[in-house]
Amino acid sequence: MKLLPISILVFFLNCAQKNSDALSQNQAQTDPTLVKTELGNIRGVPEGESAVFKGIPFATPPVGALRWRAPQPVQPWSGELDASKFGPNCAQGGWGTQPGEIAEGSSEDCLYLNVWKPLNSPANAKLPVMVWIHGGGFTGGSGSSPQNYGNALNKKGVILVNINYRLGRLGFFAHPALSAEKNNEAKGNYGYMDQIAALQWIQKNISAFGGDPNNVTIFGFSAGGVSVHSLLTIPTANGLFHKLISESGGGRDGVLTGRPISKENADVFYTISAETIGLNFAKKHGIEGTDAIALAKLRALSVKEIVDGGQETDGQGGPRIYSGPILDGKLVVESAESAYMAGRQPKMPLMIGNCSAEVGGAFVSTAQTKDALFASFGELQNEARAAYDPEGNKEFNEVLIKFNTDWVWGEPARMTAKAFLDKNAPVYVYQFGYVPEAGRQRSPYGAGHGSEVSFVFNTLNARWGAQTEPTASEKELAEALSTYWTNFARTGDPNSEGLAKWPKYDDQKQEILDIDLDGNIVSKPDPRRARMDVVEKAFKANRGNIQSRGI
Numbered sequence: 001m002k003l004l005p006i007s008i009l010v011f012f013l014n015c016a017q018k019n020s021d022a023l024s025q026n027q028a029q030t031d032p033t034l035v036k037t038e039l040g041n042i043r044g045v046p047e048g049e050s051a052v053f054k055g056i057p058f059a060t061p062p063v064g065a066l067r068w069r070a071p072q073p074v075q076p077w078s079g080e081l082d083a084s085k086f087g088p089n090c091a092q093g094g095w096g097t098q099p100g101e102i103a104e105g106s107s108e109d110c111l112y113l114n115v116w117k118p119l120n121s122p123a124n125a126k127l128p129v130m131v132w133i134h135g136g137g138f139t140g141g142s143g144s145s146p147q148n149y150g151n152a153l154n155k156k157g158v159i160l161v162n163i164n165y166r167l168g169r170l171g172f173f174a175h176p177a178l179s180a181e182k183n184n185e186a187k188g189n190y191g192y193m194d195q196i197a198a199l200q201w202i203q204k205n206i207s208a209f210g211g212d213p214n215n216v217t218i219f220g221f222s223a224g225g226v227s228v229h230s231l232l233t234i235p236t237a238n239g240l241f242h243k244l245i246s247e248s249g250g251g252r253d254g255v256l257t258g259r260p261i262s263k264e265n266a267d268v269f270y271t272i273s274a275e276t277i278g279l280n281f282a283k284k285h286g287i288e289g290t291d292a293i294a295l296a297k298l299r300a301l302s303v304k305e306i307v308d309g310g311q312e313t314d315g316q317g318g319p320r321i322y323s324g325p326i327l328d329g330k331l332v333v334e335s336a337e338s339a340y341m342a343g344r345q346p347k348m349p350l351m352i353g354n355c356s357a358e359v360g361g362a363f364v365s366t367a368q369t370k371d372a373l374f375a376s377f378g379e380l381q382n383e384a385r386a387a388y389d390p391e392g393n394k395e396f397n398e399v400l401i402k403f404n405t406d407w408v409w410g411e412p413a414r415m416t417a418k419a420f421l422d423k424n425a426p427v428y429v430y431q432f433g434y435v436p437e438a439g440r441q442r443s444p445y446g447a448g449h450g451s452e453v454s455f456v457f458n459t460l461n462a463r464w465g466a467q468t469e470p471t472a473s474e475k476e477l478a479e480a481l482s483t484y485w486t487n488f489a490r491t492g493d494p495n496s497e498g499l500a501k502w503p504k505y506d507d508q509k510q511e512i513l514d515i516d517l518d519g520n521i522v523s524k525p526d527p528r529r530a531r532m533d534v535v536e537k538a539f540k541a542n543r544g545n546i547q548s549r550g551i
Contacts, residue, residue, distance in 0.1 A: 032046070032051045032119050033045060035208050035209055037204075037205045037208045038076075039075075040076050040077040040079070040080075040081055041080045041081065042081045042083050043080040043081065043084070044083045044115070045084045046119055048151055049154060049155060050119055050150065050151045050154045051116075051118075052117075052150075053083040053117075053209070054083050054084060054114045054144070055085055055114065056081070056083055056112060056115065057087070057112055058197055058201040059071035059072060059111040059197050060072040060073065060074060060075070061109035061110075062190070063108050064299070067108070067170070068170075068178055068298075069185070069190075070193045070197075071111060071194050086144040087109075087110065087112030087144075087164070088105060088107035088112075089110060089141075089142040089143075089144065089164065090107075090110035090165065090170070091103075091106045091107055091166075091167065091168070091307050092106050092136070092140045092141075092167050092168060092307060093140070093307055102303055102307050107303070110164050111164060113143060113163045113164065113198050113201070114144055114162045115161050116153070116159065116162075117159045117211070121157075121210045123208065123209075123210050124210070125210035126210070127157055127158055127210050127211050127212060128159070128216075128217065128486075128490045129158070129160075129161060129202065129211040129215060130153065130158050130160050130216075130217050130485075131160075131161045131162075131163065131199065131217065131218045132148055133163065133195060133218060133220030133224035133225075134162070134220065134223075135220065135221040135223045136223055137222065137223050138167060138168070138171065138172060138223045138226075138324040139168045141167070141223070142164070143162040143163050146459065147454050147462045147463065148162055148453070148459070149459055150162070150457070153457065153485075153486055156482065159206065159211040163194075163198040165194035166190045166191045166194050168306070168307055169281065169306050170303070171191030171194070172189060172190065172324050172325060173188065173274075174273075174277070174278045174326055174328070175275060175278035175279065175282060175294075176275055176279070177289075177290045177291060177292065177298070178278075178295060179275065180290070181292070181295060186328060186330035186331035187328055188274060188326040188332075189326055189332050192230060192234065192331060195231060195237075196236060199216070199218070199231075199237065199241060200240065203216075203240060214242065215243075216241040216242055217241065217242065217243040217244070217245060217488070218231060218245070219244070219247065220246065220247065221249070221450055222247075222248050222449065222450065223324075224247075224249070225248050225249020225250070226246075226325070227249075228244050228245065228249055229246060229249055229250070229416070230332060230336060232244060232339075232346065233334060233335070233336050233344070234331055234332060234333075236331065241348075243348055243350075243488065243489060243492055244349070244350045245350075245488065246350075247352075247354070247452065247453070248353075248354040248409050249409075249413075251337060251340065251412035251416035252335075252412040252415060253336075282297075282298060285298075285305065337412075340415065343419070343423060345419065345423065347425045348425060348492075349428075349493075350416070350420045350425060350427045351428045351430070351494065352427070352429055353413060353430030353431055353512070353513075354413055354431065354432070355405070355432045355447040355449060355452060356405065356432065356433035356445075356447050356517075357401045357402070357433070357443060357446030358405040358408065358409055359401070359404050359408075359449055360400060361400075361404075363408070364407050364408060365400065365403065365404075367400070368396075369396060370385075370399055373396075373400060374388075377538055378538075380534055383533075383534045383537070384538075387533070387534045388403060401445050401446075402531065403531075405446075406532060407535055410431075410531075411531075411536055411539070414429070414526075414532050417429050421507055426504055428502055429505045429512040429526070430502075430513040431513075431514050431526075432452035432455075432515045433447050433515055434451065434452075434455075434515050434517065434519040435447050435517055436474070454478070455477055455478040455482070458478040458479065458481075460474055460478055474519065477519045480499055480500075484499065484502065487499075500521045500522070510526045510529055511523055511524060511526070512525075
């Protein structure tokens with residue numbers, strides 16, 4: 001028997017490969033749960049009217065020598081990637097964990113994302129893409145929480161991507177030995193690097209799911225809302241998204257400083273070098289020095305030794321400092337506030353807001369009475385009293401909750417909105433205040449931190465602690481909010497027929513969309529304006545006491 005010449009063999013093999021590729025492509029076009037990306041085929045699962053792709057790796061696992069390194073590219077795979085199960089959450093302490101433990105289902109190997117797409121949308125649909133960045137104080141949270149599933153958003157014609165990013169000291173950590181290693185690389189903000197890597201993955205691959213890489217909206221709550229601000233002002237993130245939604249994400253410099261700690265003056269922020277915090281953490285584990293040997297010992301620590309809530313004392317008898325974003329000078333080159341004040345942010349549509357009663361207690365001020373709280377405003381105390389307690393009959397807890405909310409979230413959101421107005425960008429501001437009747441004894445003054453999230457996703461049955469079926473009015477409110485959000489992602493304007501008009505924000509009228517205690521949706525001038533004005537003046541008066549925590 002004669003052997004075929006090599007050239008003919010190669011020809012037949014190439015034809016077979018092309019036929020295989022064509023078959024795979026045709027199958028991907030007819031099977032909504034099979035998507036072909038540049039890295040390989042991905043097999044998802046149908047869920048109602050959605051096709052869901054879970055646990056897709058967007059970076060190489062950041063373990064071993066890749067701990068505290070920028071995320072590295074994923075290597076292509078052969079065959080089909082099974083995307084029927086969520087990947088692990090990023091390593092975190094979580095509720096109920098003891099020292100030396102991490103939350104169940106969390107791991108250092110966690111750089112995965114999840115995609116929800118309309119089941120029957122064609123591959124060339126070019127649907128708007130919404131990218132959810134979860135909250136959790138940069139020390140907790142998950143890209144696979146049931147409260148943030150995208151099935152309801154898919155019904156409104158958008159694709160949802162939920163992402164993980166490294167948390168606590170695994171996500172935000174500095175040490176002189178790290179700064180010296182590969183000193184051309186950005187250091188410290190590994191969690192932000194993960195977010196950028198996920199957005200780059202979306203740019204390269206989302207069109208295979210039927211998404212439009214030129215119509216990407218990033219949105220997030222709490223630490224996720226803070227991340228929205230940061231990504232806007234990180235140069236390497238430029239061009240990866242086109243619209244912004246920040247939910248309870250603030251906007252001022254406090255995210256880079258730690259907690260306010262002065263017992264005498266709650267407006268003074270304690271700052272310390274991020275490298276000093278890293279050195280103190282190393283010393284706690286008996287690791288001295290700043291050379292490669294010290295770094296090897298740090299990388300040899302177990303995840304459980306690193307994750308203890310993401311906190312560390314300053315080493316000088318001061319408070320515990322939360323691991324979070326760092327002004328590193330390479331990736332994060334300035335705070336969002338400094339960029340906004342100088343007009344350096346890109347022009348794009350913005351939706352921003354917060355809940356009406358985010359948090360109580362000594363979150364900002366250690367004052368125990370109204371008089372003490374107002375006195376902390378110094379020369380502005382009479383104006384503060386008139387804004388927060390004009391009749392002099394409000395309970396101290398109500399005043400304190402409103403003050404906390406305005407200082408951390410409300411006024412910084414307004415500052416951000418004004419900065420975007422200066423760029424002639426469309427801006428929409430909201431306040432969410434709905435509280436179910438059953439919860440008003442616990443939250444009598446308004447909605448707490450994150451109350452709007454399950455309404456935005458229309459996932460009311462997944463609410464934390466929800467024991468009862470949502471009421472008809474709650475379902476109506478969720479339908480409205482999810483429509484506002486997806487309209488904005490589609491066009492940059494949240495309005496459409498059948499919804500209460502949400503006016504564009506302007507500095508004269510300062511109209512917002514206000515969801516009141518009973519869930520009514522009303523467009524009106526911001527009722528918090530007097531409070532915001534005095535808080536803004538207090539921020540400016542204390543500007544010299546607030547510094548950024550850099551490496």
